[in-house]
Amino acid sequence: MKADAGPDGMFVAGGTDLYPNMKRRHQEPKTVISLMGIPELRRLDGGNVGTCVTLTALSNFPTFQHSAIATAARLVSTPLLRNMGTLGGNLCLDTRCNYYNQSYEWRKSIDFCMKKDGHICWVAPSSPRCWAVSSSDIAPVMVAIGAEYRLAGLQGERLVPAGRFYQNDGINYLTKQPDEILLDVRLPAGNGWDAVYHKLRRRGSFDFPVLGVAAWIQWKRKEVAAARIVLGGVASYPQEVPEAAVALQGTSLSDESIAAAADAAYRPSKPMDNTDFDLSWRKQMTRVYVKRALAELRARH
Ligand SMILES: Cc1cc2nc3c(=O)[nH]c(=O)nc-3n(C[C@H](O)[C@H](O)[C@H](O)COP(=O)(O)OP(=O)(O)OC[C@H]3O[C@@H](n4cnc5c(N)ncnc54)[C@H](O)[C@@H]3O)c2cc1C
Numbered sequence: 444m445k446a447d448a449g450p451d452g453m454f455v456a457g458g459t460d461l462y463p464n465m466k467r468r469h470q471e472p473k474t475v476i477s478l479m480g481i482p483e484l485r486r487l488d489g490g491n492v493g494t495c496v497t498l499t500a501l502s503n504f505p506t507f508q509h510s511a512i513a514t515a516a517r518l519v520s521t522p523l524l525r526n527m528g529t530l531g532g533n534l535c536l537d538t539r540c541n542y543y544n545q546s547y548e549w550r551k552s553i554d555f556c557m558k559k560d561g562h563i564c565w566v567a568p569s570s571p572r573c574w575a576v577s578s579s580d581i582a583p584v585m586v587a588i589g590a591e592y593r594l595a596g597l598q599g600e601r602l603v604p605a606g607r608f609y610q611n612d613g614i615n616y617l618t619k620q621p622d623e624i625l626l627d628v629r630l631p632a633g634n635g636w637d638a639v640y641h642k643l644r645r646r647g648s649f650d651f652p653v654l655g656v657a658a659w660i661q662w663k664r665k666e667v668a669a670a671r672i673v674l675g676g677v678a679s680y681p682q683e684v685p686e687a688a689v690a691l692q693g694t695s696l697s698d699e700s701i702a703a704a705a706d707a708a709y710r711p712s713k714p715m716d717n718t719d720f721d722l723s724w725r726k727q728m729t730r731v732y733v734k735r736a737l738a739e740l741r742a743r744h
């Protein structure tokens with residue numbers, strides 16, 4: 444069906460991102476192809492999650508109840524949207540910006556912007572690229588835990604590490620081809636690792652993240668054997684901070700190592716002035732949220 448529809452065709456799952464975007468003419472497909480009738484995509488077992496599983500089902504699934512995945516799913520938007528919205532739609536969520544998530548007329552009044560219908564970036568007018576923000580709650584968790592995504596397209600199937608599915612470009616934010624379907628997500632086996640997700644937003648019951656922190660630790664008894672810290676809401680992709688992981692390796696998550704990791708995450712966290720809240724405050728909150736995430740991991744161990 445996608446091959447028949449060509450570039451004017453788009454996949455839709457729950458439609459909670461695509462349909463509002465179509466109303467504002469961000470995306471203008473002539474054909475929408477629903478994935479929700481494909482039973483294989485709704486499969487949910489411990490290590491393999493179909494992408495048409497709803498966020499509500501994901502957060503209630505017993506194996507995930509206390510996991511970072513379920514926490515992130517539970518923190519998405521409202522119950523109604525979680526009943527419709529799916530994992531796949533969340534992982535492919537369009538990037539967001541105050542100058543873009545507006546009606547057609549509003550955008551027309553500023554002569555549009557580079558991401559759709561225009562030529563300039565209003566956030567960084569001299570910039571050749573778009574800085575719209577990755578606003579998915581679950582994507583940073585998938586990158587942090589080292590999940591893999593299975594894709595199917597006209598060229599066949601492939602498996603991609605979550606971290607390589609995203610790129611730091613507000614327009615071309617996915618490495619996925621338009622004809623590729625995200626089939627399912629393969630989760631790593633639980634062999635001594637733990638992960639948490641913390642989210643900053645204005646209204647606790649509703650809003651997109653303006654900062655998300657996913658933290659993953661591989662424990663070797665009381666020591667950190669490996670770590671990953673991934674920031675959401677501050678770049679056009681879930682941004683991994685390897686320097687923060689280095690600060691934690693070989694430690695027992697002491698106050699000092701947590702502070703060093705939080706400092707390391709603070710430095711490359713560069714939110715732009717295109718979402719809610721003051722950008723310098725959002726940057727400062729990176730340090731606070733990384734500390735809180737790591738303290739939770741320490742307390743759970
Ligand atoms: C008011 C409001 C608040 C929101 N708050 C949040 C929030 O706090 N956090 C958050 O993360 N999100 C939020 N969202 C966004 C959205 O509701 C969720 O991210 C949801 O999970 C999207 O899933 P969906 O199935 O509805 O996606 P859809 O709208 O169906 O699809 C989104 C995109 O993904 C593509 N797509 C979907 N599934 C696949 C697949 N299997 N393979 C290939 N491409 C696919 C579609 O083509 C489309 O481009 C909010 C939305 C609204 C309207």
Ligand code: SF4
Nearest residue numbers: 540556564565573574
């Ligand atoms: S970052 Fe710039 S180009 Fe991208 S959506 Fe915002 S204003 Fe448009």
